[in-house]
Amino acid sequence: MPEPKDTGSGGIGVYVCHCGTNIAGTVDVNALTEYAATLPGVTVARNYKYACSTPGQELIKRDIHELNLTRVVVAACSPCLHEKTFRNVTSEGGLNPYYFHMVNLREHDSWVHTDKKAATEKGKDLIRAAVRRVRLHRPLERKRVSIDPNVLIVGGGIAGIHAALTLANAGKHVYLVERDATIGGHMAMFDKTFPTLDCAACILTPKMTAVKSHPNITLWTLSEVTQVDGYVGNYKITVKRKPRYVLEDACVGCMECIDACVYKQAKVPDEFNMYLGKRKPIYIPFPQAVPQVVVIDRESCIEFKSGKCKKTCVEVCADRKAIDFQQQEKTETIDVGTIILATGFFTFNATRIPYYGYGTYPNVYTGLEVERLVNAAGPTSGEIILRDNRKPKAVGIVHCVGSRDENTNRYCSRVCCMYSLKLAHLIKEKTDAEVFNFYIDMRTPGKGFEEFYNRVAEEGTHFIRGRVADIYPDPAGDGHLLMCAEDTLMGTVRKIPVDMVVLSTGLEPQPDAQEVRRRFHLSCSGEGFFLERHPKLAPVSTFTDGIFLAGCCQGPKDIPDTVAQAGAAAAEALALIDIGYIEQEPYTAQVLEEVCSGCKTCIPLCPYQAISFVEEKKKAEINEVLCKGCGTCVASCPSGSIQQNLFEDEEIFEEVEGLLAYA
């Protein structure tokens, strides 16, 4: 039998907040207060202009002391906003903080109604329900869980790098896990960054080397997280480390093996250069790659394909013995307390819009390909040479490819306008070509962005407001592509002949974002980006405690925003680590062990994997630390043998009956 509840014959204080005119403008707060005072068990009912203000809080505390209140009801705004405030007030007044219940008089009543009389009646119902429920409240205690100071960061782009360095500089140990052979991510592929035109590599590579040399960072490239167990403060992570076939500790990065490879010419399309250049089977992704360790590509290496290679690479490596064709995949398990996901984005696949001709017409490029073309370290050493070896005299840049489009993605990718302007500037600077930017709306809402737009316009780039409808070879046959668009400012259809088309492709979630989401127990927004806990007030937190987001895995953003978010995620992790423990809300669920029939209904339903079946007892058991108090198991338990603190059946029934009882 459950312990008897203190349903007390009195001692309830009811406080009706005006919230300025937010509530008092639509609800008769005096009538509510008078009504509340008549309810059974209510000792005092008052109203106050701002209950959350210091004098408002003091009023409640004083009443608790002077009138010996046992329960507190505050009818004010949403519990999301001030439940914590008033629980603290209740606690400071000397009562258990959970001897409190909040009525959402603002969002549930005054803000959604205009009829003052009806809204006042509804307010009475809501208060009556709360008064009846609060009597059944039991004292509850928050539990503390200790936080392991180690941090896992997934993804070694600029977001992961920045977060890792911030945490490592604060003296915390970071495991940075990167899927590719080098860290650096997309930023390493960019030439210049908007709007300042800093060289991306120049500002990024020092941070990359700092990661490698930092004593507090364990960097694992070619690695992926395969399993996440545990809970905030105590995660157990399984990482799969794929073989590089080159021993990281032994390789000194001299790259003599690359020269010595039996392939005299580089023949393999080079991923880092968007397949515009070639590399050898043994290679380093780019000169400043971190770690500065070569990697062997199994698919193209002759030794792996035939087993009959002369292995000139091994010869030249000599005593260093860094090359190991026998290297196997390894699995590591690590304990961390917090996790930052910085898994980045995927660029829109331009072949999905066939009428832009990407993949059909050789001189149609994506923005990222052009980044590599204009880059001095790129496949053309920074010269813009088309696939047919010409230099372009006219270039068209199409904004919003795969963004703001009903057929692909509805959202704005945020960075394309600015990088299109940047590419326009760089192309003009390098080729003196005529550049035409086709845009829907020009979105330049950042620091120095509008100024950059003006500068590019002044440089002579042409801006055409219109969505490009078609791109096709000029029937005149001079190798031009015709770009066809309705110029909505001129009100006429224009066909512009160009040598080169740049598609400013948008940003999408990584193709495996759903898998990653499930592995880390996260939610995704409609577009598939990881969902933050609150769009404004918890933008880097997730619904799973101790897991934070940084960079484009949460949604498209530019480098400054990414770095800011990475810093915020690191700060959130630090806040947990430095306090050393986390307090858990006590409204978790428990299995009433003596009456659980072991029917196993609840077990697969828990979204947090908090319930297990204990074979010896043949009963279900809930891990209190993993439980988030969602109530799914409570509702599903067919014999009512799972009970949730603060949401006990009796409390809910009492509230419902209070709500429905006519005054």
Add this chain to the structure above:
Amino acid sequence: MAEKPKVAFYWCASCGGCDETVVDLAEAVLDVVAAVDIVFWPVAMDFKRKDVEAMPDDAILATFVNGAIRTTEQEEMAHLLRRKSKLLLAFGSCSHLGGIPGLANLFDRESILQAVYCESPSTVNEEGVLPSVRHNDNGHSVELPGFYETVRTLGQVVDVDFYIPGCPPTARILRTALQTLLGGELPPKGTVLAPDYALCEECPRKDSKPVNLSISQFKRPQEVLIDEEKCLLTQGLLCMGPATRGGCEAPCVQGNMPCTGCCGPTSRVRDQGGKILSSLASLLESKEEGEIDQALATIPDPAGSFYRYGLPSSLLRRRKLPDSNLEPPKVR
């Protein structure tokens, strides 16, 4: 010799199966007879209402009333027996929860009388005569019990001390209940005299139920060759066991038929049907609305499946009447 405690049995809206249980005690019934004096048992012994009326109040130690309350006579008897008894026990599903007669709450009195006295294929009633409280024939008038719109449990009509569940209660449940009553300390008033866990606890097939059960469609017993070892729910049969109080030792499941829920919910559940619905719905394999509808369509009689024994005592109580005037019950 000290006077033996007096015991009574009465029968309201029910099938009579509960009285069978008393007989099913077999030899043990002799112990009962030896231990107590049966002072009223219309189905088996010749006592009349006036005999009960003649007793002083609280003269009977315990009265076992089976059957739901559906007529004015049943209600009067319930009040009378309450007055004459120290302990009043609701005996069996009908009096405990409403039982099978309680399914009448899916209809109103008018349509029930129409169906039974006019529309049923075997009925010849050209004048459409329906039962009425007063009937005059040749100058003689006779008064009959009135028939309520709504079937109620015993506990909804009078104060009940204890409940004995089951349709009918098994001999073991009755025996255990009698031992509790005759020996030592009584449990708190209102207790159901049976264990408070769900049937799965004592189900012989419990171990065969997987932890990740998901259901794509339900099957009726006649549609499948039922495996005699495996959990019936995993075979797609609608087994009420997880939401039904144990104590019966699963005779239905042992007989290769799913539990239909006669012992009602545990003490922690107010609405057995709602609970099993909530649990089964969350185990449905599909997350697509259309497929979910298809899966649910394989339950031809949801109310009769989930609320077979407990509609009057559930949160639903009954189908809404046109004038939604539930109280006080109308008498024809």
